[in-house]
Each structure stands twice: as C-alpha cells, then as structure tokens.
Amino acid sequence: MIIARTLNELEAARAGLGPLGLAPTMGALHAGHLALLAAARAQGLAPAASIFVNPTQFGPNEDFSRYPRDEAGDLAKLEAAGCALVWMPAVAEMYPPGGATVVHMDGPARLWEGPVRPGHFDGVATVVAKLLGQVRPAAAFFGEKDWQQLQVVRRMTADLHLPVRIEPVPTVREADGLAMSSRNRYLSPEERATAPGFYAALREVAADLAAGAPVEATLAAARDRLIAQGMLPDYLALVQAETLEPLAVLQAPARLLAAARLGPVRLLDNLGVPG
Numbered sequence: 001m002i003i004a005r006t007l008n009e010l011e012a013a014r015a016g017l018g019p020l021g022l023a024p025t026m027g028a029l030h031a032g033h034l035a036l037l038a039a040a041r042a043q044g045l046a047p048a049a050s051i052f053v054n055p056t057q058f059g060p061n062e063d064f065s066r067y068p069r070d071e072a073g074d075l076a077k078l079e080a081a082g083c084a085l086v087w088m089p090a091v092a093e094m095y096p097p098g099g100a101t102v103v104h105m106d107g108p109a110r111l112w113e114g115p116v117r118p119g120h121f122d123g124v125a126t127v128v129a130k131l132l133g134q135v136r137p138a139a140a141f142f143g144e145k146d147w148q149q150l151q152v153v154r155r156m157t158a159d160l161h162l163p164v165r166i167e168p169v170p171t172v173r174e175a176d177g178l179a180m181s182s183r184n185r186y187l188s189p190e191e192r193a194t195a196p197g198f199y200a201a202l203r204e205v206a207a208d209l210a211a212g213a214p215v216e217a218t219l220a221a222a223r224d225r226l227i228a229q230g231m232l233p234d235y236l237a238l239v240q241a242e243t244l245e246p247l248a249v250l251q252a253p254a255r256l257l258a259a260a261r262l263g264p265v266r267l268l269d270n271l272g273v274p275g
Contacts, residue, residue, distance in 0.1 A: 022040070047082060047083050108154075111244055113259065124153070194262060197231070254274025258270065
C-alpha cells in the first residue's frame with residue numbers, strides 16, 4: 001500500500017497503478033468506508049482512498065476540532081482491505097496560499113442540509129473537485145447514507161464535465177439498523193439504545209406512504225414520534241430522489257430524507273420509497 005502526502009508523491013504513485021477507484025473519506029474509518037473499496041475492486045479498479053478532514057465543509061459552530069481522527073488505525077484497516085493507494089494531504093497541500101476558487105452549489109444543495117449547514121456543500125463540492133483532479137480516478141465511490149451529498153457530487157461532476165463516474169454504494173448498517181457513521185462513537189449508551197428508532201421510523205413512514213397514506217400527515221406524525229423518543233428532527237421529508245425537491249404526493253423516484261439530533265450527534269439517514 002502506497003501512502004502519498006504531497007502532490008509529487010501522489011503523481012509518482014499513480015504512475016505505477018492502473019485505473020483507480022477512489023473512496024473519498026475523512027478518516028475514522030468503519031465498515032461503510034471499506035465497502036467503498038470493495039465496490040471499486042468489484043469493478044476491476046485498483047482501490048484508492050483519500051483521508052482528509054476538510055475544514056471548508058465545517059461551519060463556525062461545528063465539530064471540526066472534535067471530528068474523530070485515527071491515522072494509525074485507519075491505515076491498518078486500509079492495508080487489511082487491500083487498498084493500493086492512500087492520499088493523505090495536509091491542509092496547506094489541499095488549500096495552498098493564494099487560492100481563490102470555490103465551487104458554489106445550488107440545485108440539490110439548496111434544501112435540507114443546505115440551510116441547516118450554510119456553506120457546507122460548497123466546501124464538499126470544492127474538496128471533491130480537488131480530490132478528483134488530483135487522483136484522477138476512473139470512478140469515485142460514495143455511500144448512499146449521505147444521499148444529498150451523493151446528489152450534489154453527481155450534479156457537480158456533470159456540470160463541470162469531469163471525466164469520472166460517480167458510483168453509489170448502499171448504506172452499511174449496524175445489526176439494529178443504525179447507519180454506520182464515524183460520529184456514532186459520541187453517543188452515550190442510552191443514546192445508542194435510542195438511535196435505531198431513527199431508521200425504524202423511516203421504514204414505518206415508507207411503508208405507510210407506499211400503502212397510500214397522506215404524505216404531510218404521515219411525516220408530521222413521524223416527527224412527533226421521534227421527538228417523543230428524545231430526538232430533535234431538523235427535517236423529515238419526502239423528496240424527488242435526484243433533485244431533492246419536496247413531494248406533496250408520492251411519485252417515483254422518491255426518497256425519504258431525515259436528520260435529527262440525539263445528544264451530541266446529528267443522525268442522518270434516508271430510504272427509497274416505491275411509487
């Protein structure tokens with residue numbers, strides 16, 4: 001496994017590898033991240049990962065300094081997973097002095113996480129554009145757990161005509177249904193016991209909507225149930241799966257998007273709803 005920390009090292013490493021499949025990460029790796037590498041390998045690509053905690057996607061009151069970091073543990077997991085290349089730039093390598101370009105996102109970035117985290121998706125789009133330009137993979141793999149992020153990246157790469165496939169990978173879950181996330185480690189034992197109710201609520205809503213229940217009343221009742229369990233929803237919405245515009249009636253392709261605060265953690269999840 002080759003570890004590159006500078007652009008010169010990255011360029012030298014790429015020269016000895018075939019077509020790459022990139023899993024962009026911020027580290028603190030879990031089975032969901034490793035599934036991205038497995039998907040790359042299944043497509044016949046050399047698995048590559050980036051580890052970079054991107055400061056531009058964190059707001060002033062968010063957890064950049066608290067975001068979990070475990071370089072030694074991450075590298076051991078990547079090596080065991082057969083990763084061929086790890087790109088680990090410093091902030092100064094990614095954002096050198098004098099930089100004046102930011103990718104501004106609209107469209108699928110406009111709603112949901114957009115207003116809750118102003119500037120977040122501009123930071124995501126900018127860093128992903130940089131990573132794709134640096135690594136130049138044949139394909140980049142993103143988990144469906146961050147569904148809105150996936151649609152933002154798809155839109156950005158299409159709009160900028162970047163020569164890379166964006167490949168979705170299904171959400172990896174704990175045995176009780178909780179979507180794997182690096183931030184789950186911050187849940188207390190009591191909060192961790194409550195957290196599976198988040199995904200359970202999405203499954204119940206999806207079943208009710210597929211059976212013909214009215215959209216707004218069903219969503220409102222589900223929000224109330226989450227609050228009763230100790231979760232504070234930022235949103236729970238039925239949206240068009242690609243544009244992420246809200247739907248007043250169920251029509252395919254549709255997706256439930258949800259975010260809720262539980263203690264120190266924002267739970268984020270989504271689920272397709274058959275039309």
